[in-house]
Amino acid sequence: MMGWRAYAQEHRDRFLSDLVDFLRIPSVSALPEHACDVQRAARWIADRMTAAGIEGAKVMQTGGHPVVYGEWLHATGKPTVMLYGHFDTQPADPIELWTNPPFEPTIVGDRIYARGAVDPKGNMIIPILAVEAMLQGEGALPVNVKFFFEGQEEIGSPEIPEFVRQHKDLLACDFALSSDGGQYSETEGEILIARKGLCGVQIDVQGPKTDVHSGTSGGAVQNPIYALARVLSSMRSPNGKIAIEGFFDSVVPLTDDDRAAIAAVPFDDDEYKKQLGVDELFGEPGYTTLERAWARPTLDLNGVWGGFQGEGSKTVLPAKAGAKITCRLVPNQEPEEIMSLIEAHVAKFTPKGAKATVTRQPGTARPYSIPKNHPANRLAHAVLEEIYGKPPYYVRIGGTIAVTGILLDILGIYTVSFGFGLNDECFHAPDEFFRISSWDRGQLAYCRLFERLGERGLEG
Numbered sequence: 001m002m003g004w005r006a007y008a009q010e011h012r013d014r015f016l017s018d019l020v021d022f023l024r025i026p027s028v029s030a031l032p033e034h035a036c037d038v039q040r041a042a043r044w045i046a047d048r049m050t051a052a053g054i055e056g057a058k059v060m061q062t063g064g065h066p067v068v069y070g071e072w073l074h075a076t077g078k079p080t081v082m083l084y085g086h087f088d089t090q091p092a093d094p095i096e097l098w099t100n101p102p103f104e105p106t107i108v109g110d111r112i113y114a115r116g117a118v119d120p121k122g123n124m125i126i127p128i129l130a131v132e133a134m135l136q137g138e139g140a141l142p143v144n145v146k147f148f149f150e151g152q153e154e155i156g157s158p159e160i161p162e163f164v165r166q167h168k169d170l171l172a173c174d175f176a177l178s179s180d181g182g183q184y185s186e187t188e189g190e191i192l193i194a195r196k197g198l199c200g201v202q203i204d205v206q207g208p209k210t211d212v213h214s215g216t217s218g219g220a221v222q223n224p225i226y227a228l229a230r231v232l233s234s235m236r237s238p239n240g241k242i243a244i245e246g247f248f249d250s251v252v253p254l255t256d257d258d259r260a261a262i263a264a265v266p267f268d269d270d271e272y273k274k275q276l277g278v279d280e281l282f283g284e285p286g287y288t289t290l291e292r293a294w295a296r297p298t299l300d301l302n303g304v305w306g307g308f309q310g311e312g313s314k315t316v317l318p319a320k321a322g323a324k325i326t327c328r329l330v331p332n333q334e335p336e337e338i339m340s341l342i343e344a345h346v347a348k349f350t351p352k353g354a355k356a357t358v359t360r361q362p363g364t365a366r367p368y369s370i371p372k373n374h375p376a377n378r379l380a381h382a383v384l385e386e387i388y389g390k391p392p393y394y395v396r397i398g399g400t401i402a403v404t405g406i407l408l409d410i411l412g413i414y415t416v417s418f419g420f421g422l423n424d425e426c427f428h429a430p431d432e433f434f435r436i437s438s439w440d441r442g443q444l445a446y447c448r449l450f451e452r453l454g455e456r457g458l459e460g
């Protein structure tokens with residue numbers, strides 16, 4: 001047999017033209033008119049997996065956008081890895097800002113431009129190609145693999161919890177690798193160890209039943225905008241510390257090791273200030289900027305309204321005012337519990353003469369984290385160190401992806417993020433691209449990870 005390296009090299013052009021074909025399918029999960037394209041992308045993947053030598057490849061329905069499953073389970077006594085990815089993309093709007101049409105992939109030098117190039121298709125196809133190179137180049141894989149690809153990540157994976165619950169045995173494995181991730185830079189690897197959770201509420205404050213004249217009723221009744229401003233300003237001390245009672249009670253404190261790992265990541269406050277156009281950074285005292293952004297919970301006011309907003313003045317005492325709030329959560333904060341604390345806070349701080357109601361917003365997510373020293377992280381660390389010639393950074397992110405929490409809650413498995421995107425590749429934006437060199441590196445990394453895992457097992 002020729003070996004996986006030679007196989008991947010020899011078939012590189014074909015692999016790349018497969019990626020181009022895949023990118024042509026506008027599998028936009030958010031838009032109903034593309035639902036059949038999402039199905040088409042699923043079919044394309046199942047066929048491509050079968051061609052690679054992966055067994056039992058099939059499209060499975062969920063009630064929403066489908067799932068694609070496939071497996072190769074002949075490495076007796078070896079660990080089983082789930083290879084997770086998603087094949088839906090963001091919408092391409094605004095189309096007029098694209099240099100080339102978003103679903104007509106264009107290669108320029110080391111870059112392939114298309115909607116979904118980096119998020120996620122270029123990344124998602126890597127493990128399929130790596131497995132093909134090993135199966136066709138070596139005759140077998142050194143480990144067992146189960147592929148689990150979903151078509152609804154970009155809309156929050158609504159049907160995935162139920163799907164995973166119904167297919168626990170099919171999906172059982174030792175850990176998952178997610179292709180939906182990034183490198184730190186072209187020459188440095190990273191391992192993502194935490195994602196924040198999310199919850200949100202709307203506060204509506206009611207004063208008099210209609211707007212009233214500020215000359216007639218001003219001074220006689222509560223002004224709901226004042227009342228709301230009081231409630232909102234009571235939520236945070238002037239120094240930036242969130243002041244909701246109990247908000248930090250379940251927060252797992254950062255260890256010295258956590259703080260050292262964050263401090264090891266190159267970050268320049270001045271550069272960041274310049275980038276944002278602010279004179280000062282601001283936030284919870286006692287923490288560095290990255291610690292606050294990555295590892296401390298936040299409460300943000302996203303919008304505030306009330307009263308007259310037009311030109312000139314209007315002598316009105318408005319009937320209503322309102323605000324939207326979202327919180328980014330860290331382990332072990334629970335969205336439901338945090339929303340209850342906010343409700344209690346609002347009830348306690350609403351001034352006399354106004355009525356406040358708190359409405360919980362749908363779309364909560366629990367925070368996710370994987371222990372830095374989890375055996376699967378150590379495995380990824382060893383492979384990335386070998387490939388980049390230096391150890392990876394341990395990073396965290398404020399954003400949320402549903403599946404990692406779902407897999408942990410329902411299957412009891414951790415997910416290691418093992419993707420090769422870079423921050424400048426225009427995720428979710430016009431002229432999205434993926435570096436072809438990163439795509440090559442990704443195939444190498446997956447093959448090396450399978451080899452190392454096969455040789456040493458998960459504890460090696």
Ligand SMILES: [Zn+2]
Nearest residue numbers: 090119154428
């Ligand atoms: Zn995305």
